[in-house]
Amino acid sequence: MALTRDIHIVLREDLRRDPEYAAAVLTEATELFLNGEPITARMLLCDLAEAVVGFEAAAAAAGTSVEELRRMLSMEGNPGMDQLAAIFGVLRKHFGLSDQVTAPQMA
Numbered sequence: 001m002a003l004t005r006d007i008h009i010v011l012r013e014d015l016r017r018d019p020e021y022a023a024a025v026l027t028e029a030t031e032l033f034l035n036g037e038p039i040t041a042r043m044l045l046c047d048l049a050e051a052v053v054g055f056e057a058a059a060a061a062a063g064t065s066v067e068e069l070r071r072m073l074s075m076e077g078n079p080g081m082d083q084l085a086a087i088f089g090v091l092r093k094h095f096g097l098s099d100q101v102t103a104p105q106m107a
Contacts, residue, residue, distance in 0.1 A: 008047055015051035022052050023095045030088070039075055045087060046073035053094050061093075062086040 015022040025044055032041035049058040049069065059069040063086060072079035072087070079087070 011047050012051035015048060019052075019095070022048060023097070026088075026091050026095065026097075033084070042073045042077055042079075043075070045091070046070070048091055049073065049087070053090060058087070058090050061090040 015025060025048055029041045029044040029048070032038070032044065049055060053061070055066050055069060059066045062069060062083070064072075064083070069087070071077055072083055
């Protein structure tokens, strides 16, 4: 009997159970993209989409097919900026996060 579990299954269970953790993972995925680690970012987005929205609903909201969404968020995926914006938009909407980006306040 195996004593280990697939990390993606464990992560998705945690994401479903804890919305604050899921929102923090979305922030982490954003930072990973900005810091030049797109593969890891796509893996996190894939787990988030599956766990908190569901691939069918996420694909429909992003205006794409389930197969295309899975392909975009795979290790070999190469989503365009418009596609990434749609995916992030779907997840941000799910968490009730604002689409407004505010500039840091200067002291």
